[in-house]
Amino acid sequence: MSTFTTISPDKLARLIGTPNAPTLIDVRTEEDFSADRRLIPGSIKLSHENVQDWGGEFAGRSAIVTCFRGEKLAQGTAAWLRQLGVQAETLEGGFEGWKAANLPLIDTRKLPPRDARGRTIWVTRARPKVDRIACPWLIRRFVDPNAVFLYVAPSEVVAVGEHFGAAPFDIENVFWSHRGELCTFDVMMEEFGLATPPLQRLATLVRGADTARPDLAPEASGLLAASLGLSRMYDDDLAQLEAGMTLYDAFYRWCRDATTETHNWPTNKVKA
Known part of the structure; x- marks a missing residue:
């Protein structure tokens, strides 16, 4: 019914x-x-x-x-x-x-052209670490849930983009890349109009991990450690991306819902 x-x-x-x-x-x-x-x-x-x-x-x-x-x-x-x-x-x-x-x-005018199945296609360097996992997470969760990501040799990113209708990201001299002290994740968040407080907090962690600035936030070092660990666990970039989606899901929920929560042990110790 x-x-x-x-x-x-x-x-x-x-x-x-x-x-x-x-x-x-x-x-x-x-x-x-x-x-x-x-x-x-x-x-x-x-x-x-x-x-x-x-x-x-x-x-x-x-x-x-x-x-x-x-x-x-x-x-x-x-x-x-x-x-x-x-x-x-x-x-x-x-x-x-x-x-x-x-x-x-x-703003859909900021998006690259879609393919015949309505998907945006993106291309970047193989063997991702931080930005090249964080950006696909942002796109799939907030921009295009069906987006396709191609990981190729660094020297071929631009040419692959031209031949396969893919938007290059996180390489030098393209639109979707670092700008000054901002990393590509920062740029995408701002360009897409997604600068909410939780995503801004997450962007600080990504920037700290991606640009060797652990001073930006204590959690940046943890994000870098987890990202480098994933890069060693997976030989397949797409398998690493799928695992990284869960990692960024967790960091996003912490940024949104749990930044004030602390943890200690033992939590229920009986007072003398």
Whole structure:
């Protein structure tokens, strides 16, 4: 039985960036999207007109559907998705409600062109350590959940980008790279409009680990140690990336929810 449900912008904001976040589907009309080409972080843009064709791809998953104000297009699309076995809700107030809450939005004009399957493609140097794992984590969690990452020989990054429609990152003399004291993660966070307090805190750790500045934050040394350990554990860069996703999930949740928590032992020692 189809059940109409909604989720508030604040509640959705707590889910975005986490590994179990629902699929976010934007079904605004082309006219509405042309007026504001930004997306809620992690969203994919699809048309309500052919939901019967693409909806089955999300069967067994949870999804949040948004349109301009969260009314007929979002509710109708969500109802169709529930018919197709998707746990679909709509965003309360839609895109305009999210915007009114002053929550982050991704400017799609900053994104590289998408391939025939709607994915952004990125390329960087093989054998990643810090930035080349942190940046893919940021992209997959907040920008494009289906993004593809190619790791190649350093000398071939630009040429591979040209021949395979991939955006080069974390190499010299490209847009997505270090700028002054900022590392590539900093640049992506700022360019994509994701400078929330938790991500800014995480960016400080990444910068400290990536640019030999452990003085920036005590945790930077721990991030570097874990990153170097992963690089020794995995010969396959993509396997290392998958393991690194969990590492950055944990650091992000610490940055967001646990920076004031301390730990000592024994915690329940009986006083004499």
